[in-house]
Amino acid sequence: MKVLVVGSGGREHALVWKIAQSPLVSTILAAPGSAAISELATCHTIPVSDLDGLVDLARAEAVDLVIVGPEVPLCDGLADRLRQVGIATFGPSKLAARLEASKAFAKDFYARHNVPSARYGTFSNAGEAKAFLDQFQPPYVLKADGLAAGKGVVIVSDRAEAEAEIDAFLSGKFGDASRTLVIEEFMDGEEVSIFALCDGEDVLYCGAAQDHKRVGEGDTGPNTGGMGAYSPAPIAKPELIETAMKTIIEPVARGLAAEGSPFQGVLFAGLMVNADGPRVVEFNIRFGDPECQVLMMRIEDDLLPYLEATATGHLADMPPLSWTAEPAITVVMAANGYPDSYEKGSLIEGVDAANLMEGVVVFEAGTGRNAAGQHTATGGRVLNVTASGETLHYAVDRAYAAVDQINWPGGFCRRDIAWRALKTH
Numbered sequence: 001m002k003v004l005v006v007g008s009g010g011r012e013h014a015l016v017w018k019i020a021q022s023p024l025v026s027t028i029l030a031a032p033g034s035a036a037i038s039e040l041a042t043c044h045t046i047p048v049s050d051l052d053g054l055v056d057l058a059r060a061e062a063v064d065l066v067i068v069g070p071e072v073p074l075c076d077g078l079a080d081r082l083r084q085v086g087i088a089t090f091g092p093s094k095l096a097a098r099l100e101a102s103k104a105f106a107k108d109f110y111a112r113h114n115v116p117s118a119r120y121g122t123f124s125n126a127g128e129a130k131a132f133l134d135q136f137q138p139p140y141v142l143k144a145d146g147l148a149a150g151k152g153v154v155i156v157s158d159r160a161e162a163e164a165e166i167d168a169f170l171s172g173k174f175g176d177a178s179r180t181l182v183i184e185e186f187m188d189g190e191e192v193s194i195f196a197l198c199d200g201e202d203v204l205y206c207g208a209a210q211d212h213k214r215v216g217e218g219d220t221g222p223n224t225g226g227m228g229a230y231s232p233a234p235i236a237k238p239e240l241i242e243t244a245m246k247t248i249i250e251p252v253a254r255g256l257a258a259e260g261s262p263f264q265g266v267l268f269a270g271l272m273v274n275a276d277g278p279r280v281v282e283f284n285i286r287f288g289d290p291e292c293q294v295l296m297m298r299i300e301d302d303l304l305p306y307l308e309a310t311a312t313g314h315l316a317d318m319p320p321l322s323w324t325a326e327p328a329i330t331v332v333m334a335a336n337g338y339p340d341s342y343e344k345g346s347l348i349e350g351v352d353a354a355n356l357m358e359g360v361v362v363f364e365a366g367t368g369r370n371a372a373g374q375h376t377a378t379g380g381r382v383l384n385v386t387a388s389g390e391t392l393h394y395a396v397d398r399a400y401a402a403v404d405q406i407n408w409p410g411g412f413c414r415r416d417i418a419w420r421a422l423k424t425h
Contacts, residue, residue, distance in 0.1 A: 001304065004029040004058055005041065006048055006078070007069030010332075010365030010384040011289035015067060016040050017361065018296040022304040031057060036364035048073045055081050063087060065308055068265075071147060071286050075101040079264070088311040092285050095261035099252070100285040103182045104145045110280060113255035115248055117280040118272075119185040129166045132183055133159065141184040142169060146177030151339055153223050155186070189274030190420065191281065192235050193291050196249045196269075197306060199315035200262035203253050204306070205245060206321060207298065208236035209291040210420065211270075215339055217416045224339045225381055228417035230329040230392065231294040235273055235420075244271060244278045252283065264310060290330045293363050293386045297328035327392040329399045330363070333383040333406065333413045346410030348375040351383065354402040359395070360387045362402065377410060385413075392421055 001024050005016050013036050019025055020040045031054055033043030046053040048070055055078075058066055066082050068074050068091035077094035098105045104122040109115075118141070123129035133140060140162040144152030152174050156162045169178040195206040210233035215221040249269055256263045268284040268291075287295070296303075300322045309315045335342035347370070354362050363386055366379020385402045389395035396418055403413060 001025050001064045001308070002027045002029070002062065003304070004031065004061070004063045004066045005069060006031055006054060006066065006073060008032050008034045008037070008048075009069065009289060010363040010381070011287055011292040012069040013037050013363040013365070014293040014296040014384075014386075015069060015287070017363070018299065018303050019067075022302045024302065024304050029057070029061060029063065034364060034367065035369045036367060049076070051076060051078050051081055054078060055085060058082060058087050059085055065090065065311055067091070067307055069286060071097070071100055071284065074265075074285055075147060088308065089264070090307045090311045091265045092263045093261055096256050096263040097285045099256070099283045101147060102145055103143050103282065104180055106283060107182060109255060113251050115251050115255075115280055116278070118187050121183050123181050123183065124170065124179065126166050126170050129170070129181055129183060130163050133162055136185050138162070139186045141186050142166065143182040143184065144169060144174040144178035145180035145182060146174070148174040148177045149225060151223055151225070152177055187272040187274070187279055187281065189272045190235050192233050192240075192271050192273055192278075193229075193288055194236065194241060194244050194249065194269045194271060195287070195291070195295065196245065196267045197310045197315060198253045198263045198265065198267050199310045199313045200257060200264050201313070202315040203245070203250055203267070204315050204318060204320065205241060206266060207231060207295045207323070208233055208241060209288070209294050210235070210418075211288060211291055212414060212417055217414050218419075222339055224334075226288070226290045227332045227334070227414045228330055229288070229291045229294050230327060230395070230418040230421065231291070231298055232327060233421060240273065240278060244269065248278060248280060264313075266310075289365075290332055290384050293330040293384045294328040297361070297386055297388050298324050298326070300324050324388070326388045326390060327395045328386065328388040329392070329395045329418055330384045330386040331399050331403055331413050331417050332365070332381050333385060333403065333408065333411045334381050335377050335379070335411055338380040342380055343410065344378055346377045346408065348377060348382070348406065348408040348411070350406040350408075351375050354385060354405040357398065357402050357405070359389055359398050360385070360402045362386070377408070382411060392418060396422065
């Protein structure tokens with residue numbers, strides 16, 4: 001089977017790494033790919049924004065299956081374009097992708113289909129938005145309607161600060177993405193990410209993980225695209241997963257199909273769990289990053305047939321995925337200054353040494369190579385140091401031992417990934 005993976009980050013590196021283990025794959029292409037991905041796949045420097053170029057590549061190479069990693073090309077309609085020319089695609093249509101592309105659409109959708117979530121209001125007028133704050137006690141949750149690279153959520157406890165943020169959002173703090181604003185009731189509890197494959201009709205559980213969104217240890221500081229993740233998460237007990245599948249994920253899949261936009265790809269439910277059970281924080285329409293990295297480490301099966309079945313509508317024929325009992329953790333190493341401004345081009349040493357450690361894989365999210373072939377930083381989140389182990393403690397120790405092999409003065413990481421789980425052990 002000839003496979004094209006669209007994207008260039010750590011998530012796509014992990015997907016390519018997993019797919020490369022399949023005996024069914026003959027050729028892996030990636031677009032645009034990366035220096036790290038090029039070690040496993042043939043890369044074509046076509047940006048994810050060039051839908052015509054991606055479709056032309058898939059056709060010219062007679063690709064059997066396209067796997068779209070990031071959300072932006074899906075929200076722009078890449079999967080529709082590929083399916084129109086008869087190419088099986090893992091990733092939802094533009095209509096189904098509104099579940100992530102528009103938080104206002106998503107909140108209205110949850111309400112229509114009785115999917116439990118926080119109370120909310122949607123605004124494009126600052127005065128109306130500020131008045132709506134009276135509905136809630138602080139802290140206040142403000143969300144940009146559109147895509148903001150995982151950073152379009154602000155949680156503040158001060159009313160004056162919330163009103164200032166409303167003005168900032170509606171004045172374009174996140175560009176067009178925040179010209180419409182969703183204000184939500186704050187949900188207390190513990191967050192968990194649950195994934196499910198969906199072929200337009202059937203759904204299949206595809207793992208759970210816990211992400212760490214805040215930049216600072218102890219979950220402090222601004223939100224990021226994710227500073228680390230681990231799986232399994234103690235909170236994701238079988239009964240919680242069953243409840244989430246029946247009351248949240250399956251109703252969302254049915255609702256999208258009923259509204260004429262059946263979903264083909266992976267549904268990623270970010271949930272808040274408390275005594276009232278799970279409620280939706282948000283849905284994403286692709287594998288989480290960095291959650292994907294730990295899921296790829298833990299899936300025992302050949303993943304490729306599951307991705308193909310999802311893309312072709314045959315998921316009902318597939319058995320449940322099997323998982324290794326070994327926990328996995330990924331630690332994100334980011335450029336100094338992230339998630340605000342950061343420098344590119346700094347030298348990174350020791351990645352190869354870290355990769356040689358038992359149970360460790362360093363997925364590269366934002367790296368290049370200089371003229372001497374050395375690793376350099378090209379993004380904000382740069383390395384995903386991922387490890388598995390007999391217990392979570394072993395996995396965590398391995399991951400941070402690998403981090404310590406890496407010499408990168410221009411970067412940093414959180415040293416407390418998986419702290420919630422370790423606290424309960």
